[in-house]
Amino acid sequence: FGLPISPTDTIYLGGGIERNKIVDGTNLPQVYKDYADQFGFDPKAAKSKVKTEEVLRSIITSKYATAAEKALARRLLSTVKADSVITFVNNSSTPGYFEHSSGSNETDTVIDARYMSADYKNGNSVMEHVILHEYLHELTVNGINTDAEFKGALTKLNDAVKAYQQTKEGQAKFGSKPLYGTMNEKEFVSEAMTNPTFQAMLQQVPYEVTGKAS
Numbered sequence: 001f002g003l004p005i006s007p008t009d010t011i012y013l014g015g016g017i018e019r020n021k022i023v024d025g026t027n028l029p030q031v032y033k034d035y036a037d038q039f040g041f042d043p044k045a046a047k048s049k050v051k052t053e054e055v056l057r058s059i060i061t062s063k064y065a066t067a068a069e070k071a072l073a074r075r076l077l078s079t080v081k082a083d084s085v086i087t088f089v090n091n092s093s094t095p096g097y098f099e100h101s102s103g104s105n106e107t108d109t110v111i112d113a114r115y116m117s118a119d120y121k122n123g124n125s126v127m128e129h130v131i132l133h134e135y136l137h138e139l140t141v142n143g144i145n146t147d148a149e150f151k152g153a154l155t156k157l158n159d160a161v162k163a164y165q166q167t168k169e170g171q172a173k174f175g176s177k178p179l180y181g182t183m184n185e186k187e188f189v190s191e192a193m194t195n196p197t198f199q200a201m202l203q204q205v206p207y208e209v210t211g212k213a214s
Helices: 030-039 052-060 067-077 127-146 148-165 168-174 185-194 196-204
Strands: 008-013 047-051 085-089 096-101 107-112
Touching: 030 052, 030 127, 047 052, 052 067, 052 085, 052 127, 067 127, 067 185, 096 127, 107 127, 127 148, 127 185, 148 168, 148 185, 148 196, 168 196, 185 196
Parallel strands: 085 107
Antiparallel strands: 008 096, 047 085, 096 107
């Protein structure tokens, strides 16, 4: 995981279930080639760009994606821009990240498929989840950075979630360690759309006006 850093907004993610060994300095195993075939990137290239539309379609047809991930991919597919691409690399220090250079409209969602292995640098990320999480950053970070009202509303929601987790009920259900989605407003949005555990917590947080779950 990583935090946004200046002068670029860079956000990292990890977490998942694959079990295939990848070691630096050796030939990449079949699982990496399988990911390349599935998502359309060049397994021999240090950097390979694939149309986001194609990547989302791969998630929709993936036998490993959850029903919720497939539904989200379908929704995102209906709004994706024709020139949007996702960059696959084999030299990143994290499973995936979104990058937005300050003073520029250029954005880049970057994925390193090597981390979809429990034995690669203690990583065990799930490809479909990482892609959706980081691509959602690409779609939402600019709005959070430029719309003070929107960001303020997210901050208020995030504070409510943090407060709930510190209650006896919240800790009993979700533990005392803060969930990743409460790190900041950007992670709040992405985790709310992709993480079932975080979604379950959001359903438990009382709405301040009605007192009902949000």
